Amino acid sequence: MNNKFLFLVSFFICMILLVYSEIDGEEKIQAPEFKEMYKKMLLEKRKAQHEAAKRIADLGNKKKENEMLKVVINKLFETLKSSLENLAKKNKNNDKKLRIDKDTIEDVSSVIENCAFASDLALRFPKYFHKVYDKNQNWQFTLETAISITLQSKLADETSEKAIYLVKKNRKVKK
Numbered sequence: 001m002n003n004k005f006l007f008l009v010s011f012f013i014c015m016i017l018l019v020y021s022e023i024d025g026e027e028k029i030q031a032p033e034f035k036e037m038y039k040k041m042l043l044e045k046r047k048a049q050h051e052a053a054k055r056i057a058d059l060g061n062k063k064k065e066n067e068m069l070k071v072v073i074n075k076l077f078e079t080l081k082s083s084l085e086n087l088a089k090k091n092k093n094n095d096k097k098l099r100i101d102k103d104t105i106e107d108v109s110s111v112i113e114n115c116a117f118a119s120d121l122a123l124r125f126p127k128y129f130h131k132v133y134d135k136n137q138n139w140q141f142t143l144e145t146a147i148s149i150t151l152q153s154k155l156a157d158e159t160s161e162k163a164i165y166l167v168k169k170n171r172k173v174k175k
Contacts, residue, residue, distance in 0.1 A: 035154070035155060038109075038155050039155065039156075039157050042109075042112065042113065042116075042155070042156065042157055042160070043157055045113050046113075046116060046117075046157070046159070046160060049113070049116070049117045049120060050120065052072070053117075053120050053121060053124050053125075056068050056069060056072070056125075057124060057125075065125075065128075066128055069121065069125055069128050069129075070132070072121070073118075073121060073129070073132060076114050076117060076118055076121070077118075077136075077138075077139050077142055077143075079110060079114050080110075080111060080114045080115065080118070080142050080143070080146050081138075081142050083107045083110035083111045083114070084107075084111060084142065084145055084146065084149070086107045087104060087107045087108065087111065087149070090103055090104050090107070091104065098149060098152045098153060100153060100155075108149065108153055108155070109155075111146050111149050111150060111153075112149075112150045112153060112155055112156050112160075114146065115143070115146040115147055115149075115150040115156075115164060116150070116156060116160040116163060116164060118143060118146070118167070119160070119163040119164045119166070119167040120163060122167045122170070123163060123166060123167065126170075143167075147164055147167070147168050150164060151164065
């Protein structure tokens with residue numbers, strides 16, 4: 001599966017460069033061809049995330065499930081925080097408008113993927129997620145910001161957006 005993922009990432013980067021170089025005068029990374037290609041790649045990544053959540057649920061042992069969730073959720077929020085910090089550094093001159101271009105797309109992608117995965121985990125494991133999320137104000141801010149960026153980007157697939165909206169509503173995320 002790692003080889004498939006590496007191939008998809010390489011293909012994705014090549015397609016970004018191709019789309020970016022072929023379009024003149026407009027917001028190049030916003031091209032409809034890019035958005036559709038990105039959504040297809042996101043669906044592949046989301047399949048792997050759904051499978052990971054399913055494997056955790058199938059452990060059959062609540063203690064092991066909670067240990068695995070602790071590791072996964074900690075890493076997820078660490079990655080989200082890092083990607084958001086990178087975006088903030090790269091986007092500092094653009095007021096509040098999200099800039100999506102060849103310099104920011106990797107971080108935007110990471111935010112979208114991890115926001116969607118956090119939403120999956122919150123919906124599939126609500127007791128555990130609620131227990132750790134509600135105690136951590138940094139995570140709350142991180143997820144609120146990630147949700148805002150994900151929805152602003154308009155790059156998430158329909159299913160991921162629905163999950164994100166549900167989490168936003170259920171977690172009383174403000175943004």
